Amino acid sequence: MFAYLLSALFFAFFLVGVLRDRRRFGNAVYLGLAFVALVVGLLGELDRLPGPLVTAVTVVLMLAPAVGVLVLAGALVSNGATMVRREGIRPANLLSLLAGLTIVAVVALLVTALITRSRTLIVVTGAVVLVVGYVSFLFLCFVCYAFLYERLRVRRSVDFVVVLGSGLVGGDTVPPLLAGRLDRARALFDAQAARGNQPVLITSGGQGPDENLPESHAMADYLIAGGFPAERIVREDRSRTTEENLLFSKAIMTAADPDYRCLIVTNNFHAFRAALTARRTGVRGHVIGAPTAPYFRPSATIREFVAVFLTYKVVNLGVCLLIAASGMAAWLRL
Structure with a gap:
């Protein structure tokens, strides 16, 4: 119940933010937090389902992110190759390719940590995954709200x-x-x-x-x-x-x-x-x-997100450093 109340609270903040000024990144974050809290609440309802259905849902929840990440990495690498072929080799045209390769590298790091069971590598991997998770959350907030913003029409006369x-x-x-x-x-x-x-x-x-x-x-x-x-x-x-x-x-x-x-x-x-x-x-x-053009959007969207991320660099880099410092503290306690 608490998760649902939290989701409703964040969604209320989102609505108020849109009504006050739809041109706020905070609106995107509130919408993302509302969705996360809603998902947590729904996951809490799993124990009410019949046993076989719980197993099936659990398997889906475990496989879907893994498959989705691999599909996303492949799509980004493919798009990166298309960008280079059509637009030439320039830093801005390599963003989707680099994003795809980064996902592959993080997955490889995670698999290596699980196989070797090295405590140091597990701590490092945990910090990397948390940082990537934070950035990915903001990126999804950015993409989803940008999609909504494009569809919020202005009907009044302008000068x-x-x-x-x-x-x-x-x-x-x-x-x-x-x-x-x-x-x-x-x-x-x-x-x-x-x-x-x-x-x-x-x-x-x-x-x-x-x-x-x-x-x-x-x-x-x-x-x-x-x-x-x-x-x-x-x-x-x-x-x-x-x-x-x-x-x-x-x-x-x-x-x-x-x-x-x-x-x-x-x-x-x-x-x-x-x-x-x-x-x-x-x-x-x-x-x-x-x-x-559809092929142009992935790299362009990543570039736009990076620019927004750096606009709020004090907060965002501060959070990333805090996560990294927490990982280092955990490693020192090993």
């Missing part, structure tokens, strides 16, 4: 639609990833116009060292070439990062209307982190994601 840049190819060409953002922004503009409201569209992106013009100019040219009204576009051409995209766009919007409301457009894998950044920078608006 601006901000499109975040993502880089040009060949120095001056809008790549498919960025074109998807611009097409999504235009669809949002058309939906607002159909309701009698025509927001200003801000293309946001400065000029990189390998680009022939500011990204925002190429973005605006892409829209205008497709028939978008040039007079409804404002170009923010100084930013180099997502945070600068939002800060410089915020300055433009505040100067035009201190009480503005906006929508921010990026790709779906980036939407939740952009929303967290928008909240941190004080931008009054929610983030809408544009579709992304």
